[in-house]
Amino acid sequence: MYLPWLSTIASILSMLPDRAAAESNLTVQEAAELALVYAYPLLAYKKTYLALSPRLPINNIGHARQLKMPADQSVVKPNVDTLYSTVMFDVSRQDLIVGIPNIPESQYALFSFHDLYGNNFAVVGKEDYGSTKRVRLSHTLANNTAVGASRYSAAPSETRLWSPTTVGHVLVRWLVDGDNLDSIHALQNATSSTTIPRPLESGERTLTSASTINWSASAPTKAEEALQLLCQLDEGDTPGKLANGLTVQETLAIAGFSDNATNSGVDMDAANRAATASATKAGEDALQNVNHGWSVLRPDIAGNFGEDYSLRMQIAFTGYLMLTSPSAVYPSWSDGTPSRPLEGQALHIGPDESYIYTFSRRPPLQGLGFWSLTAYNSEGFLIENPRKIYKIGDRSDIAFPSGKPVYGPDASAEDDGPFQILVQPADVAPPTNWMQNWLPGPSGGGSLSVLLRWYDAAQQLLDGKYEYPRVTKQGAIRAE
Missing domain, CATH: 2.60.40.1610 (Domain of unknown function DUF1254)
Incomplete structure (x- = not known):
């Protein structure tokens, strides 16, 4: 594949291939794959930059x-x-x-x-x-x-x-x-x-800002678009090392992506498949199971990925600008059938079906920590419903089966134990005793996703010592 846009990389790269190639066993194709894994999160920054920059x-x-x-x-x-x-x-x-x-x-x-x-x-x-x-x-x-x-x-x-x-x-x-x-x-x-x-003294160099590059430029494919952006960055925006201790610029040079030169020997389709597979596997490997089908991203790498560029790429797809743990934890649930890593199971309810999330007790949090369970439609947007309830959590008026409040000024710390949250279609009202704990799903049923979020999570939420909610599917609970 001929890639004419790759001639945009800085002229310094033309001095690097001989040394880099001599010190590395990377093939041209392998170097292209590594560079692509490194580059993909730039598309997430581009999306936010183009959305915000006109008004911010x-x-x-x-x-x-x-x-x-x-x-x-x-x-x-x-x-x-x-x-x-x-x-x-x-x-x-x-x-x-x-x-x-x-x-x-x-x-x-x-x-x-x-x-x-x-x-x-x-x-x-x-x-x-x-x-x-x-x-x-x-x-x-x-x-x-x-x-x-x-x-x-x-x-x-x-x-x-x-x-x-x-x-x-x-x-x-x-x-x-x-x-x-x-x-x-x-x-x-x-x-x-x-x-x-930040004034510079005589002889000191300046850093080239990434904000000066052309973030609105397009390319035939997302892979080419990501590499096009990477080729415009210098060392101030390409930290870390890749294979064999090579810099990003040296890796790009081995791949033949250097100033005034292109490399028709790179199979970009194959490079993209390899990069995507690497990111998917990294996401799967980074998950640790807690219990009842729930898993969390390993706390030691969540949010700040170091040189795990494959995981960084996967998170850029699913949760760009993720917080580190325990500031935020995003558990995902699966019933054992295939699901996207870190996103959990896609759910579906019929017009007369429901899901019940049975919590063992109040989730343990630190300080001012909080939690929520939020429902989204098949497109990832909040679900319209007459009650205007889009999430349930520690600031909600939910109740134990006894009717006593789980949270709020009348709740007792001594009264703790199981409570349930009901997810069922917005047009199927449950009995009065369920109303406080009802998170409406799409009217008439349909596909949805339900996201659980912990903020300032206690250690028990990270190591699995807390019993996570059991998720069960059943018929809708209707008011008589």
Whole structure:
């Protein structure tokens, strides 16, 4: 396959093939496959960049003021627990300053920092608010004398963080609990994003920003599109090593993707199949079973993937900008039939069928942690229903079989034990004693997915010592 666009890579690559090839046993085809696995998450960044950049300039902060509703189809499988504040950062030539307001002790808020490829390289949470009033973010390569930012020490009440790429995202999650929207809006308004220039001394080099490349360019296939983006990046946005300790640029050069040269010997279809298979297997291998058909991503690699580029690619497909564990855990359930790794089982209910999730007891959480079970239709959007109930969790008015509340001011810590959540069509109302625990599915039945999310999960949720919900399918429970 002839790939004329690959001539866009920087001219420095023309100096690399001889040395790289001599030090590596990689074939041209293998190098292309490795580069593709590395490159694929760039498509996820591109999608978010193109969606946000028209209304959110780089290094500015934007806020979501309302939770998603069924009519909002801009985000697939949206979180309806939290409001978000977002910064698309660029620290190639300046430092980003994120100002943190005075956050009440009762308000869950988490500041997460993600690189270009989706790695969650840092979080700032409740335990940091007492000593941190602002976060100063620089590029990792600025943490040495070659670039110069190491001349600056952290200011009082300042946390210093280092991004492995010039661009990425800062996400702030604000937990919505009852009628606290006005309070969250005030906190959002008090959260700031500014920049400080990073002056260079004589002879020091600058970093080329990934925000300067052509993110809107297209290619005949997604694989070619991903590689086209990778070929435009330099070392400030391609951290880590690939096979045999080679850099990304050296691997691209072995594959023949160098300046003013293409390599018709690369079978891109085969490379794409190999990359996809590698990512799928990595997703399967990274899951650890807990119990009752549930599995979780291994806590040591969830959200920050290091040099496991195959897993990083798989997560870019299914959960780009994933948080590290235990800040967030996304369990997936399967009944043993084939399902996509990390996404769990696709469900289907007939017009007179239901699923019941039987919890052994309240899920154990840390501090201000929370959990939810959210239902989505076959397209991944919230399910329209007259009750406007889109998720059930620890802030819901759910009850034990005895009728006593599971959560809320009248709940007793001593009263713990099994409780159930009913998922059945929105047009099939259950008896009164089930109404509080009813999560509506699609009217008339149909395909759906139900996602369980833990935030600030206790260790028992990670190691399987907590008995996860039993999921059973049965006839609908109808009101008489």
